[in-house]
Amino acid sequence: MSPSQREIRTYITASKEVHELKSLIKIVSDLEEKKLAECFKHIEEKKLTAIRRLFDAPKPDKHGILKALIDPNDDWPICKGATGIRVCLEVLKGKMTLLLISNLDASVMEEVTRLAQIYKWYLDAKRPFEVVWLPVTDRSVKQVDCAKHQLSLVHLVSLMPWYFVYDHRSIKPWVIKFIKEVWHFEEATLLVTFDVDGRVVHHNALHMMWIWGDLAFPFTLQNEEILWATQIWTLELIVDDTDPKLRHKAKDGIICLYGGGSLECIRQFTSAMKRVVHDAVPLHMIYAGSNELHGLKRITTTITQENLSGCWSEEKIRSFWVRLYRMQRSILHHIGTVTKFPIFQEVMAMMNTSCDNELWAVITCASSMKLLKSRGKKIVKCLSKLDAMKKKISHPTDFISTLEKEIGLVEGNKHSEVTLSLPMLSGKSQPTILCKDCQLPMKIQTMFQCREYDLMIKH
Secondary structure (H helix, E strand, O other): OOHHHHHHHHHHHHHHHHHHHHHHHHHHHHHHHHHHHHHHHHHHHHHHHHHHHHHHOOOOOHHHHHHHHHOOOOOOOEEEHHHOEEEOHHHHOOOEEEEEEEOOOOOHHHHHHHHHHHHHHHHHOOOOEEEEEEEOOOOOOOHHHHHHHHHHHHHHHHOOOOEEEOOHHHOOHHHHHHHHHHOOOOOOOEEEEEOOOOOEEEOOOHHHHHHHHHHHOOOOHHHHHHHHHHOOOOHHHHHHHHOHHHHHHOOOOEEEEEEOOOHHHHHHHHHHHHHHHOOOOOEEEEEOOOOOOOOHHHHHHHHHHOOOOEEOOHHHHHHHHHHHHHHHHHHOOOOOOHHHOOOHHHHHHHHOOOOOOOOEEEEEEOOEEEEEEOOHHHHHHHHHHHHHHOOOOOOHHHHHHHHHHHHHHHHOOOOOOOOOOOOOOOOOOOOOOEOOOOOOEOOOOOOOOOHHHHHHHHO
16 A cells, blocks of 8 residues: 555544544534533523412512512612612512513503603602513524614613613523513513512503503502493593593584594595584594504595594504503403403494494593494494484484484394404403393404504504
């Protein structure tokens, strides 16, 4: 064998040995990574169990719970508002504590701004509670995105008059897992309420605080249920501060909020309403769209140009439907008693108007309110019959009672086509809903909807 052949053979042998060594190293490395992953998983499970035990204790320790959630190793884990002054958890002792849990999306800014207003109202009323923001961030993001996250973090903190976690990186993976598994945190912001003794009395009080304002205190499920059980269907409830002037107009005439439907249906409806009411009493018609915002600009522009009725701005329309969305979510917290609330069907009916783009109308005068929800052709048909009767309308209540009676005659004893679209409730079974006509349990069906649609309504 020549020297060159021996060199080649030696090289091949060495290459094989290097390859085998690399393969062996990879096998060992994979085994080590697997064992390491198993160790981390075991640690996470133990920590998760420990946190669950803190919550399940007969006498929960609020200080211990918050320390475990925020940072067990830091004695000064939270800061006060935009001042950045670090404080210990003792400042929360003896006070109801609301844990605000969110990501860093731009949409959170609106919720924080609104919550800050409500928070200041409660401070003025000297309500003994505090808020702590616990941001949930994605640790897998790239370095460029980390810089964006930091900017979002700084901006959100500047809007907060309450406490926030000093270092969001101190929130452990098992804490985030607990929040997602137990409180069902996904993308929507949560406001978890602890009473003074450390018991969780509401898994998300954000919606009730947004809807009820100062009446929401003390932010418990029990208080929320009482509020819904006694609430009636009023203009003030669904409009709130979307259009404050509208409530005053209701005192001297007829208010008609309407939406949905095609432009042709809107033309027929508004024309029929004007013919029937004529100049007998003031008529204030406002187009409020639907919870499907697609094509809204074209419709509102046409309504304004043709002077069909008044029309809310896109911002007000979105605010109106966000409020209804929050009402729906607030009601569905009480899954076992939801059908006992008189307002349940009305809220669900309003939220479902975009399913087939049907025209809807809410008509009121002073303290009276009727939800006249039917296909656009039926409403127009009823108004046309009233127009043909040439009945003189001397008072707003005359019109509402007459129209309600006419709709009842048109529909007769027919079983209406009732469809209620409810969101899937994480960790809960769907409620048994009784049909408003026959009082029999409604059939449950599955509907799939794009995630972007839900995000558009919430944000």
